[in-house]
Amino acid sequence: MPRLSIIIPLRSHSEDFETTLVSVLENRPDDCEVIVAHDGNYEDPFELAGEVCFAVGNDCTLLNLVRAGSEIATSPIVHVLADGFQATSGWTDSIDDTFADHDVACASPLVCDMDDHDLILAAGWTTNALRLRRPIAHGATAVGRLEADRISGLFLAASFWRVSALRQCLKASSVATAVDFEAFASRWVKKAAYDIQIAGESRVTTYEDAVEIESVGFRTGYQLQSAGPASGAAATIGFAMLSCLTQPHRIGTWTTAAGRVAASILAGKRRQEIDRDLRKLASASIESPQAFEESQPQTLAFPVSEPLRRAA
Numbered sequence: 001m002p003r004l005s006i007i008i009p010l011r012s013h014s015e016d017f018e019t020t021l022v023s024v025l026e027n028r029p030d031d032c033e034v035i036v037a038h039d040g041n042y043e044d045p046f047e048l049a050g051e052v053c054f055a056v057g058n059d060c061t062l063l064n065l066v067r068a069g070s071e072i073a074t075s076p077i078v079h080v081l082a083d084g085f086q087a088t089s090g091w092t093d094s095i096d097d098t099f100a101d102h103d104v105a106c107a108s109p110l111v112c113d114m115d116d117h118d119l120i121l122a123a124g125w126t127t128n129a130l131r132l133r134r135p136i137a138h139g140a141t142a143v144g145r146l147e148a149d150r151i152s153g154l155f156l157a158a159s160f161w162r163v164s165a166l167r168q169c170l171k172a173s174s175v176a177t178a179v180d181f182e183a184f185a186s187r188w189v190k191k192a193a194y195d196i197q198i199a200g201e202s203r204v205t206t207y208e209d210a211v212e213i214e215s216v217g218f219r220t221g222y223q224l225q226s227a228g229p230a231s232g233a234a235a236t237i238g239f240a241m242l243s244c245l246t247q248p249h250r251i252g253t254w255t256t257a258a259g260r261v262a263a264s265i266l267a268g269k270r271r272q273e274i275d276r277d278l279r280k281l282a283s284a285s286i287e288s289p290q291a292f293e294e295s296q297p298q299t300l301a302f303p304v305s306e307p308l309r310r311a312a
Contacts, residue, residue, distance in 0.1 A: 007069035082157035109202035153186030157212035183227035216252030221259025
């Protein structure tokens with residue numbers, strides 16, 4: 001059994017995917033498996049069947065591709081690296097140490113600027129009343145202890161997971177998008193009394209304006225407010241408006257605030273579904289790596305458009 005499974009979701013047939021895949025293969029760590037998750041339309045033009053495994057999801061969204069990849073992962077630790085992100089030399093060397101503590105459910109690498117590997121774009125995210133899903137250490141060259149202690153969640157596109165934790169969160173029927181998943185997983189980890197860490201020795205790179213680590217827009221505000229901890233409509237409206245006053249020049253701040261306000265008024269049923277999933281799943285424990293080794297890989301009850309296939 002490999003010690004690490006690396007899932008590369010193929011969301012579009014573009015140079016970004018090829019660059020991501022090449023960066024992983026060029027810096028491939030020992031004792032790992034690489035899983036390319038796609039929607040069934042990938043023809044394997046580079047004849048990689050001997051080097052990677054393939055998983056087929058029911059569409060090309062990030063969440064469903066990660067779901068398909070996790071179903072066939074055979075390692076206790078799973079790393080998601082979406083197209084548009086690049087691996088760097090030795091980026092997984094310290095992961096075993098990061099997950100040595102059984103209470104760690106997931107961890108964030110340092111996501112750095114593709115043109116300046118010392119410039120951090122995000123190291124997971126934190127949230128407060130004024131801003132939801134704020135990238136940690138954005139624009140810094142190191143993560144301070146106080147910043148690290150504030151981590152609330154991960155960006156799914158670049159993340160490490162204990163496989164049992166990832167699969168547990170993917171069982172939530174109320175989770176429909178990557179943003180939903182990130183918010184739900186953040187609450188699940190906290191409610192189940194597990195930890196989220198920053199893997200400070202692990203660096204991946206991406207574009208400065210990568211949408212996966214951005215947290216603005218009406219839809220994003222709506223999803224985060226719906227999936228996050230409950231707060232009264234009046235309080236949400238007040239904090240949303242206050243966030244606009246702190247950054248009045250950013251249009252995204254205003255559209256995000258509008259999404260938060262709309263969710264606080266309209267998303268009651270959706271919040272109930274999310275809370276129900278949270279209560280149901282939070283009591284489940286994360287298996288230790290030893291327990292995982294003794295059990296068969298778990299198959300989730302999510303349909304895929306074709307049978308999952310694995311390279312020989």
